[in-house]
Amino acid sequence: MSASFEALGLNENIVQAISDLGFSEPTPIQSQAIPVLLSGTTDFVGLAQTGTGKTAAFGLPLLQLMNAADKFPQALIVCPTRELCLQITNDLMDFMKHSKGIMSEAVYGGASIMMQIRNLKRGVQIVVATPGRLIDLIERKAIDLQKVKYVVLDEADEMLNMGFRDDIDFVLKNTVNRESIWLFSATMPPEVRAIAKNFMENPKEITVGKKNSGNVNIDHQFYVSPAHSRYETLKRLIDFNPGMYGIIFTRTKADAQDISERLSKSGYEIEALHGDLTQQQRDRVMARFRTKALQLLIATDVAARGIDVDGITHVINYELPDDMEVYTHRSGRTGRAGKTGICLSICHSRETYKIRSLEKMVNSQFHKLDIPSxxxxxxxxxxxxxxxxxxxxxxxxxxxxxxxxxxxxxxxxxxxxxxxxxxxxxxxxxxxxxENAEDLNAKDSSRNRERFDGNKDDSSRKERTSFNRKDNGYTRLFINLGTKDGFYKASFLQFILDESSLKKEVLGKIDMRDMNTWVEVDHSSAASMIKAIDGKRYNNRTVRMNEADGGFKRPSDEQRGNREVGGQRRESGERRRTFAPRDRK
Structure with missing residues (x-):
C-alpha cells in the first residue's frame, strides 16, 4: 500500500484496515482534515460534498483518539437520519477491524430504545446518534455525556434544514467537558455559521472545492418542458437512458406516490419513499434499491435525507427545488467516490432564472438539451x-x-x-x-434562446418583468381574491382547482397579493378556468377572473345585476373602471 495514509499520522492498525478495504490514497478532505483532527484539541469545520469521504475524514482520527480501556462514551457523532447513522456505524466497524477493544453503538428512532440502552450499558467508546433519539436517551438519563471529549456534527446543514437546531444546541450544552467540535457540512448557510460562532473556539476551516459548490464529477443537464407534459418528459428521459439506476426527486409525497404508481403500471421497477411509510416499509424499499431489485427510487427531499447508495448513475429533479441549496444535496447522491454521474432537471421556461442561479452556486455549467423524440x-x-x-x-x-x-x-x-x-x-x-409520439420540447421565447446561445441583451430583462405574459406556454390570469380574503398559497390553490376541476399540472406560478392574485395557467386550460370561476360568489363578493392583459371582462347576462364594490352597491348600468394589472417598475 502507498504510504499516503501513514504519512497523515494514522497508526498501523487503522492503516491496515484501510488497506483491507481497498483504499490506497486519501481523498482531498481526508488528507487535509486528518492531520488537524488527530490533535484532538482543535475545533474544526469541514466543507465538502457528499461522497467525498467525509466519514473516513472524521472516523479514522476519532478511532485513533479513543482509549479502549475506558468503557464509556468518549466520542459522539450526531447525524440527521437513521440511514446515515447506520452507514457511519458500519463504516466505523470496518475501520476498527484491527483495533481491539473499541466499540460503537448506533442510536436512532424506529428501533427498540431498550435494546439500545442495554448496549450502551455494556460500555461503548463511540455513540452515533440521530438528534431525536439522543435527546430521549439524555432525558431518560440512559447516556452520560459528561466524559465526551469529541462531538462530531455530520451533515450539519441537513440537520438544520430538518428543524434540529434546538436539539443540536441542547446536545452541545450537555457536552460541557468536550475538547473539540468537528462540524462537517456540504454547504455553509447562516444557521451553520451561527453554530460555529456560538459553540466553537477559533475553528480551523477547510473547504474542498468552492464553498457551497457541487461535485465536479456531475454533469448537470436540464430539459425545458410544458407543465402538462412533465410526467411524459420524465418517462421519456428514463426510456432514453437504459440501464439508469437513479433517484427521482419530487416536492410532495403525493407526487412521489402518484408517479410511482403510474410508472409501476407501465412496467418500471420503481417504488416511492415518503413520510407515510413505516420504518419497516422504508427498510424494505431501501433494501430492494440497494440490491438493484429496483431500477428507480422516487422520493421527497425529507424522505431521501441520509440516503447513501453506491453506484447511482442519475438523479432526476422532477421539479427544481424552491431552496437552491437543496439542489446540491440532491445532485450529490450521484458522482460519488470519484465516479461520474448525471443530474437531470425538468423545468419550465419561466424557471431558467433558477438555472442561472444554480450555475453560479455549484460553479458548473448546466447543459440545456432537447427532450428526445x-x-x-x-x-x-x-x-x-x-x-x-x-x-x-x-x-x-x-x-x-x-x-x-x-x-x-x-x-x-x-x-x-x-x-x-x-x-x-x-x-x-x-x-x-x-410511433406517434409528440414533440415535448417547450417552444422557447427568444430571450431564453438568446440566454443559452450566449446572446442575451438588456431588453430581455425588461421583458422578464412584464406582468402581461402569454408566452412560455402559460396565460397569466388575474383574480380579485388575495390574502385579505383569508387565503394563503395552499388554500388558494385548492380553491381554484376545486372550482375549475382542473389538475395541478396546468398551473404555473401563483403571485398572491393582499387584494388580488395573478395565476399562470396552461394556454389550453385558461379559458376553462375563467369560465368556471369568473362570476362565482365568495364571502358575499363576486369573483372576477380574466386574462391579465385583456382588461376587464364584460360579465354575461346571468352575471349582470347589482353587485358589491368596496362595500357599496353599484347598479349594473353604471360603468366600471377597467382593473387589469399594469407593468410595475
Whole structure:
C-alpha cells in the first residue's frame, strides 16, 4: 500500500484496515482534515460534498483518539437520519477491524430504545446518534455525556434544514467537558455559521472545492418542458437512458406516490419513499434499491435525507427545488467516490432564472438539451439491447447441445430476418408507444434562446418583468381574491382547482397579493378556468377572473345585476373602471 495514509499520522492498525478495504490514497478532505483532527484539541469545520469521504475524514482520527480501556462514551457523532447513522456505524466497524477493544453503538428512532440502552450499558467508546433519539436517551438519563471529549456534527446543514437546531444546541450544552467540535457540512448557510460562532473556539476551516459548490464529477443537464407534459418528459428521459439506476426527486409525497404508481403500471421497477411509510416499509424499499431489485427510487427531499447508495448513475429533479441549496444535496447522491454521474432537471421556461442561479452556486455549467423524440428513444433502446446481446456470456452453459435443433429450426430463415424478429420481440411495445409520439420540447421565447446561445441583451430583462405574459406556454390570469380574503398559497390553490376541476399540472406560478392574485395557467386550460370561476360568489363578493392583459371582462347576462364594490352597491348600468394589472417598475 502507498504510504499516503501513514504519512497523515494514522497508526498501523487503522492503516491496515484501510488497506483491507481497498483504499490506497486519501481523498482531498481526508488528507487535509486528518492531520488537524488527530490533535484532538482543535475545533474544526469541514466543507465538502457528499461522497467525498467525509466519514473516513472524521472516523479514522476519532478511532485513533479513543482509549479502549475506558468503557464509556468518549466520542459522539450526531447525524440527521437513521440511514446515515447506520452507514457511519458500519463504516466505523470496518475501520476498527484491527483495533481491539473499541466499540460503537448506533442510536436512532424506529428501533427498540431498550435494546439500545442495554448496549450502551455494556460500555461503548463511540455513540452515533440521530438528534431525536439522543435527546430521549439524555432525558431518560440512559447516556452520560459528561466524559465526551469529541462531538462530531455530520451533515450539519441537513440537520438544520430538518428543524434540529434546538436539539443540536441542547446536545452541545450537555457536552460541557468536550475538547473539540468537528462540524462537517456540504454547504455553509447562516444557521451553520451561527453554530460555529456560538459553540466553537477559533475553528480551523477547510473547504474542498468552492464553498457551497457541487461535485465536479456531475454533469448537470436540464430539459425545458410544458407543465402538462412533465410526467411524459420524465418517462421519456428514463426510456432514453437504459440501464439508469437513479433517484427521482419530487416536492410532495403525493407526487412521489402518484408517479410511482403510474410508472409501476407501465412496467418500471420503481417504488416511492415518503413520510407515510413505516420504518419497516422504508427498510424494505431501501433494501430492494440497494440490491438493484429496483431500477428507480422516487422520493421527497425529507424522505431521501441520509440516503447513501453506491453506484447511482442519475438523479432526476422532477421539479427544481424552491431552496437552491437543496439542489446540491440532491445532485450529490450521484458522482460519488470519484465516479461520474448525471443530474437531470425538468423545468419550465419561466424557471431558467433558477438555472442561472444554480450555475453560479455549484460553479458548473448546466447543459440545456432537447427532450428526445420517440424515434431517438427507440434507437437508443435498440442499440443498448444489441450491445447486451453481443456481450452476453455464453461460456457457462451447455448451449452447443441445442445448436443442431436451432440450426434445423432456422435453416430457412436468413440472418437478417432472425435479427428483425429478435428486435420485434424486444421492442414491439416501444415502437407502438412511440410511433406517434409528440414533440415535448417547450417552444422557447427568444430571450431564453438568446440566454443559452450566449446572446442575451438588456431588453430581455425588461421583458422578464412584464406582468402581461402569454408566452412560455402559460396565460397569466388575474383574480380579485388575495390574502385579505383569508387565503394563503395552499388554500388558494385548492380553491381554484376545486372550482375549475382542473389538475395541478396546468398551473404555473401563483403571485398572491393582499387584494388580488395573478395565476399562470396552461394556454389550453385558461379559458376553462375563467369560465368556471369568473362570476362565482365568495364571502358575499363576486369573483372576477380574466386574462391579465385583456382588461376587464364584460360579465354575461346571468352575471349582470347589482353587485358589491368596496362595500357599496353599484347598479349594473353604471360603468366600471377597467382593473387589469399594469407593468410595475
Amino acid at each position: 420517440g424515434k431517438d428513444v427507440c434507437r437508443k433502446q435498440f442499440f443498448h439491447f444489441m450491445d447486451k446481446l453481443i456481450s452476453t456470456d455464453i461460456s457457462h452453459g451447455d448451449y452447443e447441445t441445442y445448436l443442431p435443433d436451432l440450426m434445423t429450426k432456422f435453416e430457412n430463415v436468413s440472418k437478417e430476418e432472425v435479427l428483425q424478429r429478435v428486435a420485434a420481440l424486444e421492442f414491439d411495445h416501444f415502437l407502438k408507444y412511440y
